[in-house]
Amino acid sequence: MPRQILSTLPEKIDPRWATLLVIDVQNDFASPGGAFHRTGEDITMAQEILPRLVNLVARARHCQVPIIFIGAIYSTNDNRYLSDVFLHQMKRKKSGRYFEVPVCVPESWGAELAPGLEPRPEDTMIIKHRYSAFLNTDLELRLRSQGIRTLLITGVSTSVCVESTARHGHFLDYYNVIVGDCCADYRKNVHEDALQRLDLHYGEVANAETVIATWKSAGR
Template identity: 30%
Template sequence: MSDMQANTALLVMDMQAGIVNRYAQSSDILERTNTAIAAARAASIPVIYVVVGFRPGYPEVSPRNKMFSGRSQASSSTAAFSIELPQAIAPQPMDVVITKRRVSAFSGSDLEMVLRAQNISHLVLCGIATSGVVLSTLREAADKDYQLTVLADCCLDNDEEVHRVLLSKVFPRQAEVIQSEDWVATLAVEK
């Protein structure tokens, strides 16, 4: 394992079944993400899944939170938001699953503690949605001085134009934006 790989983690964000099922092209992203996950594991790079989740009754959700308050009001007071991951990208026992309470992977989670404990300084990001968890996590991680890579074809958004602008104009200011097959090839060369 190279020094670069020793300090790297792959973050698979908000790819839980309830979110993935909202996207018609989700089978393609799951296949590409699974390939990236397998390559990370083969290179001994930690795979960290980040899911959004709440307790029954949504006590973490303020009525002032525009994004999540509608969901909590629409659900029964005893139902919790599902954090189940699709079988195609299911975690293995050595993987870490982080539950967050807001959009950024850092917000309301213990992600930073896990990264610090494993001496991770380089985050490879993928997830749904590009304009949600990927954008919020990238911005916060950049402010925390992480080195960043975004796997462009392992990100998805409902708005294709927003997705394109983020990947081609916004993210490159703070991250390397590459295709997953190029990242996987780099791992094979660095072995």
């Protein structure tokens, strides 16, 4: 017998089967002095979402929604994680990043989560080496073993790792709720275009205030 379709936001984000993903909110992507900031990207949006995201994480913990932090790790010193295809694309488009300016090197400040997002012992931390948080990680195994049906997705950047993870999750039959004002990109139009694609094809876009209010109205 098919499982019940979760058709409303309260059904989708019920703490019994929802989890919160925080994707790549790391210093190199989101903080002053990080690799993207130093190579000319506008991190204003990433900085603006941080207080809202920290508040959402706190509320999710209060509601006993599992928190999964996703972090990217790369290394150009020995190309441990970076293929010729990946490096070629970076060299074409990324203003020296990953070459002259390393990004998210293991055990570096740049790879650490942005201030305010320090994981707690009960949280999960997953390391990835490509845009999708599912690719070559144990994310799906963890979700299946916990009976998760819905991914509340936040992070940086909206058009790359957030969108890649949401697409992948949709293909694996998870409900996606993308918390749009807890996602950030380096250009507003790119962020907005990504949210439109996600809402049309791969999930539902909501804002943090609505998510929190929904939990509160359910007595969470």
